[in-house]
Amino acid sequence: MGTVTSLPSGLGGPGPERIAAAAQAAAPVYDFRRPTTLAREHARILELAFETFARQWGTQLTAKIRVMCQVGFVSVQMQAYDDYVAGLPALTTMVLCEPEGTEARAVIQFPASEALSWVCRMLGSPAPGTLPERAFTRIEATLIRSLMNEALEDLHYSLGTLLPRRLQVSSIAHQSQFAQAADKSQLLITAWFTVRVGERSASASVALPAELLLEQLGENREPEPGGNSEALLAASLGTVPVDVQLATAPSAVRPQAILDLAVGDILPLGHRVHQPFDLLAGNHRVGTAAAGSRSGRAAAVIVTTQES
Structure with a gap:
């Protein structure tokens, strides 16, 4: 009987190590203990709302800093707070917002250097080419709070009944790892944007506690009992107009009789x-x-x- 020898990984296709490495790189990590997936219909509703917010926020920035601004919506997802912070730069601006009647906090995040360029333009000075990532002075923080309060108004207008609780700015943090806006395992609905001010462009995000939105999206709605499904179907069909x-x-x-019809002709029926x-x-x-x-x-x- 002949012997079978394996080919080297460089011949006849990739070796098992390369296949395993490629599969690991292509497959995203998913924790089944913490399912963080939005239903497709819920994601579509949120996409439309955040697209409206992006347009409103861009218009508000243009009016405030007197430079053409464009805010573009990128994506929305549900993730744990720990995962959200892990994707942020170590030094950034996190505006913490408190909803009425709950301890959960929302976050509006953007680079501090971009915020400083907004302040420069609001004060009538052209923004320098490079600006540091640093904490704000008292005057700078006051101006940023004013911008964020108006952005929150745009957010409430865009989300409508999805966000029944009013948000207000509570504090501003500059180190994402120490902001402590929520517990590590708390679920957030995060929306990502691109903010373009003149020739400058940066990434920004809005993170809202999932508990504030899921109830309005119907996530917590109890299913109807299946025992009376026939009666429910009959009741629904009874209201359909026909x-x-x-x-x-x-x-x-x-x-030929149809072609020869003229005014006054009589067409006998059966x-x-x-x-x-x-x-x-x-x-x-x-x-x-x-x-x-x-x-x-x-x-x-x-x-x-x-x-x-």
Whole structure:
């Protein structure tokens, strides 16, 4: 019997090590203990809301810093706070916002250097080419708070009933690892944006506690019991509008007779004078009825009914 020898990984295709490495690089890590996936219909609703917020925020920035600004929506996802912070730079600006009646905090994040360029333009000075990532002075922090308060108004307008609780700025942090806006395992709905001010462009994000939005999205709604599904279906179908018609029995007519029709011609029908009309609902025969009137309007008097 012959022996089978394995080919080197460089011949005949990639070796098992390369295949395993490629599969590991292509497959995202998913923790089944903390499912953080938005339903498709919920994600679409949030995308439309955050796209509206992006337009509103860009208009507000343009009016405040007197330079053409564009904010573009990138993506929205649900993730744990620890994962969200891990994707942020170590030095950045995190505006912490407190919703009314809850301890959960929302975050508006953007680079501090970009915020300093906004402040420079608000004070009538052109923004320098490079600006440091540093904490704000008292005047700078006051101006940034003013911008963020108006951004929160745009956020409430864009989300509408999805965000019933009002948000207000509570503090500003500059180190993402020490901001402590939420517990590590708390779920957030994070939206990512690109903010372009003049020739400068940067990434920004808005993170909202998932508990503030999921209830309005229907995530916590209890399913209806399945025992009365037939009655629920019948009740729903009973409210669907359908067209009701009175029709005569069909008659066969030659095409030439139709082509020769003129005003005043009489077209005989196969329907007898005293025969009730067919009662059609949605083009289906459900019974017979005689023509009549009620309160000055044409009406149908039901003669027979039939089940199909």
